[in-house]
Amino acid sequence: MKTAGSIPAFLVFSYFCSSNKKQTMAQKPSIPKGTRDFSPVEMARRNYIFDTVKEIFQRYGFQPIETPAMENLSTLMGKYGEEGDKLLFKILNSGDFISKVDEQELQERNSIRLTNKISEKGLRYDLTVPFARFVVQHRNDISFPFKRYQIQPVWRADRPQKGRYREFYQCDVDIVGSNSLLNELELVQIINDVFNQLRINTVVKINNRKILAGIAETIGESDRIIDITVAIDKLDKIGLEKVNLELLEKGVSQEAVDKLQPILKLSGSNAEKLDQIEAVIGASAVGKKGVDEMRTLFAYLSGFELNAEVELDLTLARGLNYYTGAIFEVKAKDVQIGSICGGGRYDDLTGIFGMPDVSGVGISFGADRIYDVMTQLELFPEEAVASTKVLFVNFGEKEEAYCLPILAKLRASKVNAEIYPEPAKMKKQMTWADRKQVASVVMVGEEEIAQGKVTLKNMKTGDQQSVTPEELIKILSE
Amino acid sequence: MKTAGSIPAFLVFSYFCSSNKKQTMAQKPSIPKGTRDFSPVEMARRNYIFDTVKEIFQRYGFQPIETPAMENLSTLMGKYGEEGDKLLFKILNSGDFISKVDEQELQERNSIRLTNKISEKGLRYDLTVPFARFVVQHRNDISFPFKRYQIQPVWRADRPQKGRYREFYQCDVDIVGSNSLLNELELVQIINDVFNQLRINTVVKINNRKILAGIAETIGESDRIIDITVAIDKLDKIGLEKVNLELLEKGVSQEAVDKLQPILKLSGSNAEKLDQIEAVIGASAVGKKGVDEMRTLFAYLSGFELNAEVELDLTLARGLNYYTGAIFEVKAKDVQIGSICGGGRYDDLTGIFGMPDVSGVGISFGADRIYDVMTQLELFPEEAVASTKVLFVNFGEKEEAYCLPILAKLRASKVNAEIYPEPAKMKKQMTWADRKQVASVVMVGEEEIAQGKVTLKNMKTGDQQSVTPEELIKILSE
Numbered sequence: 001m002k003t004a005g006s007i008p009a010f011l012v013f014s015y016f017c018s019s020n021k022k023q024t025m026a027q028k029p030s031i032p033k034g035t036r037d038f039s040p041v042e043m044a045r046r047n048y049i050f051d052t053v054k055e056i057f058q059r060y061g062f063q064p065i066e067t068p069a070m071e072n073l074s075t076l077m078g079k080y081g082e083e084g085d086k087l088l089f090k091i092l093n094s095g096d097f098i099s100k101v102d103e104q105e106l107q108e109r110n111s112i113r114l115t116n117k118i119s120e121k122g123l124r125y126d127l128t129v130p131f132a133r134f135v136v137q138h139r140n141d142i143s144f145p146f147k148r149y150q151i152q153p154v155w156r157a158d159r160p161q162k163g164r165y166r167e168f169y170q171c172d173v174d175i176v177g178s179n180s181l182l183n184e185l186e187l188v189q190i191i192n193d194v195f196n197q198l199r200i201n202t203v204v205k206i207n208n209r210k211i212l213a214g215i216a217e218t219i220g221e222s223d224r225i226i227d228i229t230v231a232i233d234k235l236d237k238i239g240l241e242k243v244n245l246e247l248l249e250k251g252v253s254q255e256a257v258d259k260l261q262p263i264l265k266l267s268g269s270n271a272e273k274l275d276q277i278e279a280v281i282g283a284s285a286v287g288k289k290g291v292d293e294m295r296t297l298f299a300y301l302s303g304f305e306l307n308a309e310v311e312l313d314l315t316l317a318r319g320l321n322y323y324t325g326a327i328f329e330v331k332a333k334d335v336q337i338g339s340i341c342g343g344g345r346y347d348d349l350t351g352i353f354g355m356p357d358v359s360g361v362g363i364s365f366g367a368d369r370i371y372d373v374m375t376q377l378e379l380f381p382e383e384a385v386a387s388t389k390v391l392f393v394n395f396g397e398k399e400e401a402y403c404l405p406i407l408a409k410l411r412a413s414k415v416n417a418e419i420y421p422e423p424a425k426m427k428k429q430m431t432w433a434d435r436k437q438v439a440s441v442v443m444v445g446e447e448e449i450a451q452g453k454v455t456l457k458n459m460k461t462g463d464q465q466s467v468t469p470e471e472l473i474k475i476l477s478e
Numbered sequence: 479m480k481t482a483g484s485i486p487a488f489l490v491f492s493y494f495c496s497s498n499k500k501q502t503m504a505q506k507p508s509i510p511k512g513t514r515d516f517s518p519v520e521m522a523r524r525n526y527i528f529d530t531v532k533e534i535f536q537r538y539g540f541q542p543i544e545t546p547a548m549e550n551l552s553t554l555m556g557k558y559g560e561e562g563d564k565l566l567f568k569i570l571n572s573g574d575f576i577s578k579v580d581e582q583e584l585q586e587r588n589s590i591r592l593t594n595k596i597s598e599k600g601l602r603y604d605l606t607v608p609f610a611r612f613v614v615q616h617r618n619d620i621s622f623p624f625k626r627y628q629i630q631p632v633w634r635a636d637r638p639q640k641g642r643y644r645e646f647y648q649c650d651v652d653i654v655g656s657n658s659l660l661n662e663l664e665l666v667q668i669i670n671d672v673f674n675q676l677r678i679n680t681v682v683k684i685n686n687r688k689i690l691a692g693i694a695e696t697i698g699e700s701d702r703i704i705d706i707t708v709a710i711d712k713l714d715k716i717g718l719e720k721v722n723l724e725l726l727e728k729g730v731s732q733e734a735v736d737k738l739q740p741i742l743k744l745s746g747s748n749a750e751k752l753d754q755i756e757a758v759i760g761a762s763a764v765g766k767k768g769v770d771e772m773r774t775l776f777a778y779l780s781g782f783e784l785n786a787e788v789e790l791d792l793t794l795a796r797g798l799n800y801y802t803g804a805i806f807e808v809k810a811k812d813v814q815i816g817s818i819c820g821g822g823r824y825d826d827l828t829g830i831f832g833m834p835d836v837s838g839v840g841i842s843f844g845a846d847r848i849y850d851v852m853t854q855l856e857l858f859p860e861e862a863v864a865s866t867k868v869l870f871v872n873f874g875e876k877e878e879a880y881c882l883p884i885l886a887k888l889r890a891s892k893v894n895a896e897i898y899p900e901p902a903k904m905k906k907q908m909t910w911a912d913r914k915q916v917a918s919v920v921m922v923g924e925e926e927i928a929q930g931k932v933t934l935k936n937m938k939t940g941d942q943q944s945v946t947p948e949e950l951i952k953i954l955s956e
Binding site: 028029030031032035036037038039040043044047058059060061063064065066067068069070071072075086087089090091092094095096097098099106109110111114115118119120121123133134136137138141143145147148153155157166167175178179180182183189193300303304353354387388391400401404405408411414415416417418419420421422431432435436 | 506507508509510513514515516517518521522525536537538539541542543544545546547548549550553564565567568569570572573574575576577584587588589592593596597598599601611612614615616619621623625626631633635644645653656657658660661667671778781782831832865866869878879882883886889892893894895896897898899900909910913914
């Protein structure tokens with residue numbers, strides 16, 4: 001609210017001293033590195049993406065929540081590793097914060113320890129930890145299974161670089177409190193529907209953390225599961241021989257590497273791959289469970305015609321220790337770019353906040369990368385840039401008086417319409433309409449008034465037609 | 479994106495040490511004072527408000543922009559007065575911030591001066607200063623007149639209290655670069671349309687800063703314009719006699735107070751009031767201009783049937799020194815609450831950033847107060863709480879296999895539909911549907927499968943009907 005209490009003081013100042021101000025107070029405006037302003041055209045395109053994902057999330061029964069930008073640092077710290085703690089934006093306590101720091105602490109000049117004394121809040125780093133906090137805090141009001149989506153910005157004090165920002169939006173969709181693999185099916189369907197609607201061709205790569213654990217167990221190297229996965233992850237880039245070498249270097253036994261070969265050479269359909277994996281790791285209980293889970297999921301998926309390719313990909317590691325079941329990653333087929341969506345199943349999201357054993361599965365859409373893909377492939381449809389449908393050119397008082405009631409009727413018919421606010425030169429008004437990508441303009445001069453008509457001009461074709469106000473409304477509200 | 483780099487470390491930890499974790503690390507979750515979580519029901523209602531204002535802003539040709547949550551402190555500081563500087567949330571510099579503070583500065587223990595050394599960024603306090611910064615920074619890409627709306631949260635380190643939050647949303651709509659009073663007309667129409675659509679009865683109070691300046695000039699007390707306005711503002715509460723006393727106490731002369739009486743006793747229609755004001759202050763150039771502006775605006779308004787009452791109110795001060803022309807304030811008629819929308823014309827929004835003489839006019843809708851009014855009057859329509867249209871009850875594997883393709887077809891027809899992810903007890907699933915306010919459920923048992931049908935149950939009436947899948951889709955997509 002623009003209440004009295006919130007009036008920018010410089011405006012008070014400028015009103016009374018408008019002669020001094022300009023020399024003394026003008027500053028060149030800029031925004032913090034790694035942050036962005038969004039123009040109307042960018043907003044229209046971003047909203048096209050957000051509206052699409054929202055609509056589809058809701059079609060699957062997911063409901064929105066929001067959490068505050070600021071969380072207590074006790075909620076955030078220690079949740080993203082040491083590096084993550086450093087990348088949190090921390091908020092300075094209000095008031096005389098330094099008075100709470102004792103002399104010795106001040107002398108130590110240790111920024112990290114000092115932070116604990118002068119800052120209690122931070123900006124959220126992702127939507128996962130706030131969601132875990134939300135679930136536990138509101139556990140008595142939530143009916144589980146809880147299906148929520150959340151589309152909000154997050155902040156990271158990362159080094160800004162091309163395509164990496166310090167403020168960016170995440171679009172997360174999760175279901176917690178259900179172990180059913182039906183949830184995995186529906187997330188793949190959501191991925192398919194979203195990218196189908198956005199007209200992006202995709203490959204959905206799927207893996208299962210239990211299969212990876214089963215592999216490590218089978219070859220007798222359970223402790224080296226991370227090394228093994230990191231090596232497997234490089235198969236595409238460095239080839240089989242070098243992967244084997246790396247495994248041996250990491251201390252994996254020759255025998256184990258030999259056992260691993262059939263898995264590294266997997267081929268065929270997803271079902272065939274699962275058969276081959278089972279032949280190797282079937283004796284491992286966790287491995288067998290992973291294979292069964294994937295069989296169920298692929299069986300579910302076989303019932304539907306999807307536009308996306310779905311592929312079992314054992315080289316997919318993706319937060320290995322985070323996830324405990326299925327893992328997903330989505331790649332755009334026609335653009336070289338990192339994954340545009342990803343996620344998986346996790347077993348104990350809320351344990352840290354005192355609510356153990358709540359399994360969940362979720363995916364996160366990367367709005368910025370999707371935006372980049374769509375820009376590169378020119379996939380944004382016209383309705384994602386179009387703004388006002390019609391502009392009334394302003395020729396002066398008399399014409400204005402004739403136009404305003406017609407304009408009001410158009411708006412009452414839910415047509416986005418406007419009038420240029422001043423009788424500026426025709427060329428200026430037409431340039432303005434052009435830059436705003438207005439589809440058509442209405443022109444009214446003496447002749448039109450005399451005939452009780454308006455002239456409607458299509459801005460693209462240049463076609464003009466003389467119509468009554470009623471006809472105008474009919475044409476434009478179609 | 480849930481990339482490897484962003485995996486919450488506690489989940490890594492919890493996976494490997496799930497036995498220790500629960501005792502040692504569980505914390506009772508909470509959020510910072512003055513901030514809020516929004517549940518799905520609250521989100522649906524808030525979005526109903528936001529969607530309404532957005533739709534109407536767009537109908538009038540306004541386009542969205544967004545600016546970053548963080549601005550450079552140099553952009554924000556000194557813009558909201560000394561008190562405002564204190565209420566800014568400041569962000570601690572990343573890295574070893576304390577190394578940039580010299581020994582003497584440290585010893586001074588002056589929190590305000592220290593802040594300048596260890597903090598460069600702050601959270602935005604309103605949407606006005608960021609908008610001014612935006613306009614100047616992007617001046618070469620903007621076609622003026624520029625009509626933008628902006629709906630984003632702002633943050634203030636205010637003392638939290640009932641109805642006052644440290645994070646809250648503002649919905650601002652402004653047009654800059656045009657002096658035309660047509661803009662004032664359209665803002666009143668927008669106010670009318672928004673509250674008409676939300677079904678809130680309102681009074682729109684209008685005043686003009688130039689009239690107030692004219693009054694002060696006429697009674698020979700131009701310097702005391704603030705004192706005079708503050709006193710007039712109390713007319714409703716304390717009555718004419720006490721207002722006169724206060725004026726005299728503030729040092730306004732008896733002669734001036736006498737001259738003021740006709741204005742304090744104004745009555746009649748808006749047009750009659752303007753005639754009476756003109757009789758008193760018509761000799762003041764600025765006063766005459768204010769009266770003329772109001773006459774033009776009320777003449778414009780007389781051409782339209784508005785649901786809102788529009789009233790010239792000389793006691794409206796509302797950021798007197800901020801605004802330079804029309805001032806608006808909207809009150810809900812059926813609820814005792816502060817203004818739910820307000821704004822006005824300002825002459826030099828962008829001067830501080832080196833771009834003088836850009837006039838603008840804008841209003842700001844208070845989403846939180848509107849939410850409170852609508853809750854109190856029970857104005858939220860059903861569609862603002864309804865979620866999924868239909869839930870398929872899950873009776874087990876065989877029934878699931880029968881239901882899933884039907885569910886997919888419903889979704890392809892854009893019906894929000896879901897299936898309970900597990901074959902839980904009937905009662906549990908129905909309770910879940912109830913709490914989620916699902917309109918109807920579909921039940922499929924052996925009989926339905928045998929007949930190729932489904933049973934559709936209306937959750938409100940309890941009515942059941944047996945229909946084919948095709949009929950189901952037809953019924954639900956209507």
